[in-house]
Amino acid sequence: MKRPTQADVAQLANVSRATVSYVVNNLHNNQVSDETRKRVLQAIETLGYQPDAMAQSLRLGTTNTIGLLIPDMDNPHYWHIAKGVEKETQSEDYDLLLISASLDPHRELHGVRALSRRRVDGLILILSFVDPQGSEVRQLLKQKKPLVVTNARVPEPDVDSVVINDLDGTLEAMNHLIALGHRRIGFVYGVAHQGLGSQRLEGYQQALRQIGQEADKSLIINCGTTLQDGYEGAKHLLNQSPRPTALMVINDLLAMGALRAAADLGLRVPQDVSISSFDDINLALFTNPRLTTVSVNASALGQSAARMIFNRLYDPHLPMQSVHIESRLIIRDSTGQAPVTPSS
């Protein structure tokens, strides 16, 4: 059974296709008599007619869709961002086309391309690999489509962006640990590729330098991005001797793995080892112990990004913007005084 078109409705109601369009869209400049309107509505009802969004898009040049490219679907952090985006799109009655790069450079590029082919009305790119200065992204800009990028290495001058100020939060967290007496601090650096989250690493090293430490390579473990990776990375670090008394973990997800690793090694958190991380996903408040973490408010990030899209949609001449999302340390129960007798 073919789906009914405007023409079918028109025929059944004995009017022209145009008239159907008028009643469907409640055109007020073009009044339709109550009588015909009723007939048309009736026909629509019996046929179960729904306007075809594709045809509308083609005609109007608009899709009512926002495209969102995220690096990975396995990390709650990105879910939170997506959630924020969705919240905003929902309230504007836009739909969400979600593409995950699956932490793969090829797929990421593919995603950018797919999104641009699809004529989404705006897109939000959370980039890990693709260069925002590269030709792919430039293409998009030329089309004058609202575009927001993030995770960009630098705030780009000629594209809207939302940048996370990781550095301050990281320094705050490190100073917190240092103030608690920690001197041997490990870093679980689980990222999809080198350079990502570099600000967090940078903050870690910078804080150490301030207390006269040179970054000790062996205290930085470079691992993957899954829970299991976090678990193993932390375990590796905690098995060193002398054992680090504190761990900075690149994100909460991995930190949950780290928590588990500590437990499995019979180490109490925070008595034996302190753990601090990033993101403040909502789970961080419910772990055992609750996580001390640098709060990034991913959902707000997503929402801001979406907000920027709509703002530009409604007023294309807006100057380029760069929204900064501040991070701040949330001290909970996973960090405490450094143990007085550092385990040899």
Place this chain on the structure above:
Amino acid sequence: MKRPTQADVAQLANVSRATVSYVVNNLHNNQVSDETRKRVLQAIETLGYQPDAMAQSLRLGTTNTIGLLIPDMDNPHYWHIAKGVEKETQSEDYDLLLISASLDPHRELHGVRALSRRRVDGLILILSFVDPQGSEVRQLLKQKKPLVVTNARVPEPDVDSVVINDLDGTLEAMNHLIALGHRRIGFVYGVAHQGLGSQRLEGYQQALRQIGQEADKSLIINCGTTLQDGYEGAKHLLNQSPRPTALMVINDLLAMGALRAAADLGLRVPQDVSISSFDDINLALFTNPRLTTVSVNASALGQSAARMIFNRLYDPHLPMQSVHIESRLIIRDSTGQAPVTPSS
């Protein structure tokens, strides 16, 4: 700067629009000479031409998009399902249009409608409120679009569906608890609306009946679906006296809240109270203690659903199917012997 169309390319390359189409789509029944092909490719390159997906969709009647309606974006369970769907769509080179019902009946209905207007090539509906027998869904069926529903109250006869066999898993979990000596078992029933997850509740009650217990209303707490709800629900139950010695929690997310609640009440899990739940989200393996849970493999669920969509897409005459996802108990560390001296 307007985006270039086929016509622009044709003009620049001095060929007809048709020819451009031929080289773009690599038509082999209609050979293009190497010379012209090169010219066209060149033009495409300099113009940065990309076929317009909307126009293609209109023409081909196909969108290369699978629509997915999930109940909520705050629950990792649905992310896992989405992840499974995405995995499959990705390998088929389809995109994913994601709509969240936000646990709201209106939005859910709205979502179903949006998806159907959008001419997605197939859709997966995880329904909480909308009746799969209702007119909305029937409409969709008439259009002969591949459609998979789940969370349906009953396996529907004339629509593809994937149903989770919750009952067996629940009974398994309950029997596990009973075998450990638990007799006073609470149930944290955090659902968006009554009737949802009823199989889990049913299994709980059935198992109790088998040991001659009538369901004690006060042991069933009806709460919301957030972590916080799980936390509070569990706390409420654990504050009763006599205190339940075990808790069944409707899903892992809420169980993480419950774990936290137990910790905050100074109760050790599993020594003082056992906690068991459902879903087996990947975090369940990393909580402290690790969760005993009825594994549902949400990702597989999503993948199966997507698989069914594609199967039907490729062969529309396939008989209606209903894939059953089995559940089974995974025993970890959050359940143990009932305390010998039940706290009065």
Place this chain on the structure above:
DNA sequence: TTGAAAGCGTTACCAG
């Protein structure tokens, strides 16, 4: 108050 028709950017059929 209603209708005819142009056009959005494609693809695919049929001629040349």
Place this chain on the structure above:
DNA sequence: CTGGTAACGCTTTCAA
């Protein structure tokens, strides 16, 4: 091998 052209289903201007 290449080009003309008719759809696809809709909105919107212009006329009646």
